[in-house]
Amino acid sequence: MKSYPFLIFFFALLMGCSSLSQKRTQNESIATGKPNKASNETSxxxxxxxxxxxxxxxxxxxxxxxxxxxxxxxxxxxxxxxxxxxxxxxxxxxxxxxxxxxxxxxxxxxxxxxxxxxxxxxxxxxxxxxxxxxxxxxxxxxxxxxxxxxxxxxxxxxxxxxxxxxxxxxxxxxxxxxxxxxxxxxxxxxxxxxxxxxxxxxxxxxxxxxxxxxxxxxxxxxxxxxxxxxxxxxxxxxxxxxxxxxxxxxxxEYEKGMRGKETATFPYDLKTLADKNGGYxxxxxxxxxxxxxxxxxxxxxxxxxxxxxxxxxxxxxxxxxxxxxxxxxxxxxxxxxxxxxxxxxxxxxxxxxxxxxxxxxxxxxxxxxxxxxxxxxxxLQEKKFNAGYFDERSFIKDMDTLITTKYGVSGMIKNVSNDQVFFDQKALSKNEISFSEIQEFVANEMRNYPGVAKVFTREAMVSAQFTTGMAALVQNGFHHKRSGDVIWVLEPGVIVYSKTGSTHGSAQSYDTHxxxxxxxxxxxxxxxxxxxxxxxxxxxxxxxxxxxxxxxxxxxxxxxxxx
CATH class of the missing domain: 3.40.720.10 (Alkaline Phosphatase, subunit A)
Incomplete structure (x- = not known):
C-alpha cells in the first residue's frame, strides 16, 4: 500500500509534461496520506x-x-x-x-x-x-x-x-x-x-x-x-x-462588407478575400x-x-x-x-x-x-426614428474655439477619448485659468450642442453621490485617476460611427440590456x-x-x- 502514493505522483508527473496540470497535485495523499476526495458527510x-x-x-x-x-x-x-x-x-x-x-x-x-x-x-x-x-x-x-x-x-x-x-x-x-x-x-x-x-x-x-x-x-x-x-x-x-x-x-445600404467584394451579400468566399482582409x-x-x-x-x-x-x-x-x-x-x-x-x-x-x-x-x-x-x-432614420450621427471632430473644434474666444488662449484641451475631455493642467495653471470654471463653461456649451443629451463635470463626479438616472451610470464608469474632466452623453440613436455597420458604448438600453x-x-x-x-x-x-x-x-x- 505504501507504493500507492508514489504511483499517483509518477502518473501526475507524466501528465504534467504535456499540460499545466503539474500546478495542482491531483491527489493530496502525496502530502497527507489521505484521499483528496472528501466524504459526502463532511464536504x-x-x-x-x-x-x-x-x-x-x-x-x-x-x-x-x-x-x-x-x-x-x-x-x-x-x-x-x-x-x-x-x-x-x-x-x-x-x-x-x-x-x-x-x-x-x-x-x-x-x-x-x-x-x-x-x-x-x-x-x-x-x-x-x-x-x-x-x-x-x-x-x-x-x-x-x-x-x-x-x-x-x-x-x-x-x-x-x-x-x-x-x-x-x-x-x-x-x-x-x-x-x-x-x-x-x-x-x-x-x-x-x-x-x-x-x-x-x-x-x-x-x-x-x-x-x-x-x-x-x-x-x-x-x-x-x-x-x-x-x-x-x-x-x-x-x-x-x-x-x-x-x-x-x-x-x-447599411452594411460595410469585406474588402474585395462589391456587395455585403452571401456567399463570402474567404479564400479569395483573405489576402485583402488580414489573412487569418x-x-x-x-x-x-x-x-x-x-x-x-x-x-x-x-x-x-x-x-x-x-x-x-x-x-x-x-x-x-x-x-x-x-x-x-x-x-x-x-x-x-x-x-x-x-x-x-x-x-x-x-x-x-x-x-x-x-x-x-x-x-x-x-x-x-x-x-x-x-x-x-x-x-432607423429611414424608419422615421430620431437617430443620427455625431461629428466628434467638429464638436471638439467648436469647443476649442469657444474656449479660445473666452479665455484668449488656445490648446487648453489636451485629449478627447471615450466621450471625455481632458484639459491641459499645466496650460491652465500657466494662464491662470480656473479648473472649476473651465469645466462648467465647457459643460454648459456642450449641453446646447445638437446630439448631446447630458454633460457632467469631474467636479460633480467627485463631489456628489448619484444613485439613479444617467448621472449614476456615468459615475459608476468614472475612475477618479483615469477618467477625464468633462463627460458627455449622446441622445438615443445618435452615434460616432460610419453610416454602415453599427456600434455600442452608450447608456441606452440597446447597449445595457x-x-x-x-x-x-x-x-x-x-x-x-x-x-x-x-x-x-x-x-x-x-x-x-x-x-x-x-x-x-x-x-x-x-x-x-x-x-
Missing part, C-alpha cells in the same frame, strides 16, 4: 467546474428574436433548463468590451476596477494606452507584439482570482477568446493561462510570459495542426437565405471565429483534465466574432442572424463536451454579454423579470463556489438563481 457541495461564457455584442433580444431557429441543445437548453434573468443590465457607461469583461468577473464597475475603456488617455504619462498592454510581458507562441499582454491594468480581483486564492492555487483557471482582452480580463491575475487568437499570417493561439514561459505541448500541437486553415472557406447561410425572415434583406484575421469577422474558440476551449477542457476532481476549476470563454460581425453588418443583418445560429451549434458542442467529461449536473454555466448594440442609425443565463449545478430552473445588474454575476458565482467575493465587488448574489 461542502460545489460544482466541479464553472464555465463562464461571454458573447461579445449580444443584445438580449437575440435570445428571443432567433429563438424559433435555435436547436434544442444550445441557447434553448440554457434558457429552458436553467435560469433566465430577462431584465439584466449594465449599470455604468461606457459599454465597451474591456470594461464589460472586467465588470462581469470583478462584480465592480470601472469606478473601482479601473478599466474605463478599451483604450484610455493616461494624463500622468501623456499617452493613450490599451487595456491589456504590458511592456514587461513577452509574447509566447509568437514573436508578434500581440503577445505583450496581461491584466496589470485591472485594479481589482476577479472571481477567478478569488477561486485561486481560496484553493491555494489548486484550482485550474483558463481564459480563451479570439480577443486578448476577452481571455485575459476574465482569467484574472492568478490564472494558469489565458489564450487568444493571433491571425494575420499565423492563425494560432498565443499567450504571454505573464502566464507561462512556453506553450503547453497540447497547445503547440493544436497550433501545429493549422486549425485556422479549415475555416478559410466559403461562408454561406446555414439555411436557405429566404428563411432568414428575422432580419432585413441581404442586400441593403478574417476568421474573426465570421462565425468561424467562434467555432475555432469552441474547438480550443474543448481541447483545453480535455487536455487540462478540467472538472475531474472535487477542487473546482474555471473555464472562461469569450465568443467575440459576434462583435466583429455586428460592427460590420449591423443589428438587422442576415450575417448577424447566421452568426448566432452557428454560435448556437458551437455552444451545443461545448455543452456536450462538458457532459462527457464532467457529467451533467456537476458543472455550472453562466452566459452573458459584454454590451449590446444599436441598430444602424441610417436604417444583455442576456444572463445560469445553468447546471446549484441553479434553479426558472426566470425573473426583476432587474439584475452585471455586477451581480461575480457575487452569485462566488456564493455558489462558497468563496470570497472579488475585493471591489459591489453587486449582490441573485438569490432566485441559487438552490
Amino acid at each position: 461542502l457541495k460545489t460544482p466541479k467546474l464553472v464555465v463562464g461564457i461571454v458573447v461579445d455584442q449580444m443584445r438580449y433580444d437575440y435570445l428571443t428574436r432567433f429563438y424559433n431557429r435555435y436547436g434544442n441543445d444550445g441557447f434553448k437548453r440554457l434558457m429552458n433548463e436553467g435560469f433566465n434573468a430577462t431584465n439584466n443590465h449594465y449599470n455604468y457607461v461606457p459599454t465597451y468590451t474591456a470594461p464589460g469583461h472586467a465588470s462581469i468577473y470583478t462584480g465592480a464597475t470601472p469606478a473601482d476596477h479601473g478599466i474605463i475603456g478599451n483604450n484610455w488617455y493616461d494624463k500622468f504619462i501623456d499617452k493613450s494606452i490599451y487595456n491589456a498592454d504590458d511592456a514587461s510581458a513577452d509574447p509566447v507562441g509568437t514573436t508578434s507584439d500581440e503577445g505583450k499582454m496581461s491584466p496589470i491594468n485591472l485594479l481589482s480581483s476577479t472571481v477567478t482570482d478569488e477561486l485561486e486564492l481560496f484553493t491555494q492555487g489548486r484550482a485550474k483557471v483558463i481564459g480563451v477568446s479570439v480577443k486578448d482582452r476577452g481571455a485575459i480580463l476574465p482569467a484574472g491575475h492568478a490564472a494558469d493561462a489565458a489564450y487568444w487568437f493571433r491571425g494575420s499570417d499565423e492563425g494560432v493561439f498565443i499567450s504571454s510570459t505573464f502566464y507561462m514561459k512556453q506553450l503547453p505541448q497540447w497547445v503547440a500541437d493544436f497550433n501545429n495542426s493549422k486549425p485556422a486553415e479549415k475555416y478559410i472557406k466559403l461562408w454561406e447561410t446555414l439555411y436557405p437565405l429566404s428563411s432568414y425572415t428575422s432580419s432585413g434583406p441581404d442586400l441593403n 484575421s478574417l476568421i474573426k469577422a465570421t462565425p468561424y471565429g467562434n467555432s475555432i474558440v469552441a474547438d480550443f476551449a474543448i481541447k483545453a477542457l480535455q487536455e487540462e483534465n478540467m472538472g475531474v476532481d472535487d477542487i473546482p476549476d474555471f473555464l472562461a470563454v469569450s465568443f467575440s466574432s459576434t462583435d466583429y460581425v455586428g460592427h460590420n453588418y449591423g443589428v438587422n443583418s442576415v450575417e448577424v442572424e447566421d452568426t448566432y445560429l452557428r454560435l448556437d451549434q458551437d455552444i451545443a458542442r461545448l455543452l456536450k463536451a462538458l457532459d462527457a467529461q464532467v457529467g451533467e449536473g456537476n458543472y455550472t454555466v453562466f452566459l452573458t454579454a459584454d454590451h449590446g448594440a444599436v441598430n444602424v442609425p441610417a436604417y 444583455v442576456p444572463l443565463l445560469f445553468y447546471g449545478f446549484g441553479i434553479n430552473n426558472g426566470q425573473t423579470a426583476d432587474r439584475t445588474e452585471i455586477t451581480d454575476i461575480a457575487p452569485t458565482i462566488s456564493s455558489l463556489l462558497k468563496i470570497s467575493f472579488p475585493n471591489a465587488a459591489k453587486g449582490n448574489p441573485i438569490t432566485k438563481v441559487l438552490k
Whole structure:
C-alpha cells in the first residue's frame, strides 16, 4: 500500500509534461496520506467546474428574436433548463468590451476596477494606452507584439482570482477568446493561462510570459495542426437565405462588407478575400471565429483534465466574432442572424463536451454579454426614428474655439477619448485659468450642442453621490485617476460611427440590456423579470463556489438563481 502514493505522483508527473496540470497535485495523499476526495458527510457541495461564457455584442433580444431557429441543445437548453434573468443590465457607461469583461468577473464597475475603456488617455504619462498592454510581458507562441499582454491594468480581483486564492492555487483557471482582452480580463491575475487568437499570417493561439514561459505541448500541437486553415472557406447561410425572415434583406445600404467584394451579400468566399482582409484575421469577422474558440476551449477542457476532481476549476470563454460581425453588418443583418445560429451549434458542442467529461449536473454555466448594440442609425432614420450621427471632430473644434474666444488662449484641451475631455493642467495653471470654471463653461456649451443629451463635470463626479438616472451610470464608469474632466452623453440613436455597420458604448438600453443565463449545478430552473445588474454575476458565482467575493465587488448574489 505504501507504493500507492508514489504511483499517483509518477502518473501526475507524466501528465504534467504535456499540460499545466503539474500546478495542482491531483491527489493530496502525496502530502497527507489521505484521499483528496472528501466524504459526502463532511464536504461542502460545489460544482466541479464553472464555465463562464461571454458573447461579445449580444443584445438580449437575440435570445428571443432567433429563438424559433435555435436547436434544442444550445441557447434553448440554457434558457429552458436553467435560469433566465430577462431584465439584466449594465449599470455604468461606457459599454465597451474591456470594461464589460472586467465588470462581469470583478462584480465592480470601472469606478473601482479601473478599466474605463478599451483604450484610455493616461494624463500622468501623456499617452493613450490599451487595456491589456504590458511592456514587461513577452509574447509566447509568437514573436508578434500581440503577445505583450496581461491584466496589470485591472485594479481589482476577479472571481477567478478569488477561486485561486481560496484553493491555494489548486484550482485550474483558463481564459480563451479570439480577443486578448476577452481571455485575459476574465482569467484574472492568478490564472494558469489565458489564450487568444493571433491571425494575420499565423492563425494560432498565443499567450504571454505573464502566464507561462512556453506553450503547453497540447497547445503547440493544436497550433501545429493549422486549425485556422479549415475555416478559410466559403461562408454561406446555414439555411436557405429566404428563411432568414428575422432580419432585413441581404442586400441593403447599411452594411460595410469585406474588402474585395462589391456587395455585403452571401456567399463570402474567404479564400479569395483573405489576402485583402488580414489573412487569418478574417476568421474573426465570421462565425468561424467562434467555432475555432469552441474547438480550443474543448481541447483545453480535455487536455487540462478540467472538472475531474472535487477542487473546482474555471473555464472562461469569450465568443467575440459576434462583435466583429455586428460592427460590420449591423443589428438587422442576415450575417448577424447566421452568426448566432452557428454560435448556437458551437455552444451545443461545448455543452456536450462538458457532459462527457464532467457529467451533467456537476458543472455550472453562466452566459452573458459584454454590451449590446444599436441598430444602424441610417436604417432607423429611414424608419422615421430620431437617430443620427455625431461629428466628434467638429464638436471638439467648436469647443476649442469657444474656449479660445473666452479665455484668449488656445490648446487648453489636451485629449478627447471615450466621450471625455481632458484639459491641459499645466496650460491652465500657466494662464491662470480656473479648473472649476473651465469645466462648467465647457459643460454648459456642450449641453446646447445638437446630439448631446447630458454633460457632467469631474467636479460633480467627485463631489456628489448619484444613485439613479444617467448621472449614476456615468459615475459608476468614472475612475477618479483615469477618467477625464468633462463627460458627455449622446441622445438615443445618435452615434460616432460610419453610416454602415453599427456600434455600442452608450447608456441606452440597446447597449445595457444583455442576456444572463445560469445553468447546471446549484441553479434553479426558472426566470425573473426583476432587474439584475452585471455586477451581480461575480457575487452569485462566488456564493455558489462558497468563496470570497472579488475585493471591489459591489453587486449582490441573485438569490432566485441559487438552490
